[in-house]
Amino acid sequence: MAENLLHLVFGGKVADPQTLDFVDVEDLDIVGIFPNYKTAFDAWKGASQANVDDAMTKYVVVHLHRFMEPEKQ
Template identity: 80%
Template sequence: MSEQLLHLVFGGKVTDPSGLEFENTEELDIVGIFPNYKEARDAWKGASQANVDDALTKYVVVHLHRLLEPESD
């Protein structure tokens, strides 16, 4: 079994399409937490493609494993 490397996928409306400042953190769409990058990327891609017509909606992948164990990277 491979090592579990948790990733969080979430998104929402941003103030600027080139940035990562979200307009309203209370309205963020939490897609989920995934056990590896591939599953997280697939979820990110699906959520992003579902909102492709809205330039101000952005989804991101957060490497939770880097936050939980920063000294291991």
């Protein structure tokens, strides 16, 4: 069985589209947690494309597995 490398995808309004300074962290859109980068990337791409007309909305992929087992980096 392949090892799960968990990834979190979320997004929201940012103060500056070149940063990750989210304006309202209580109103973040949590897309989900995914078992590998490919499915997380696909979810990120879908959420990003759905909000393409709003330059102040940004979605990110967080590599949760790196936080859970930092010694494996």
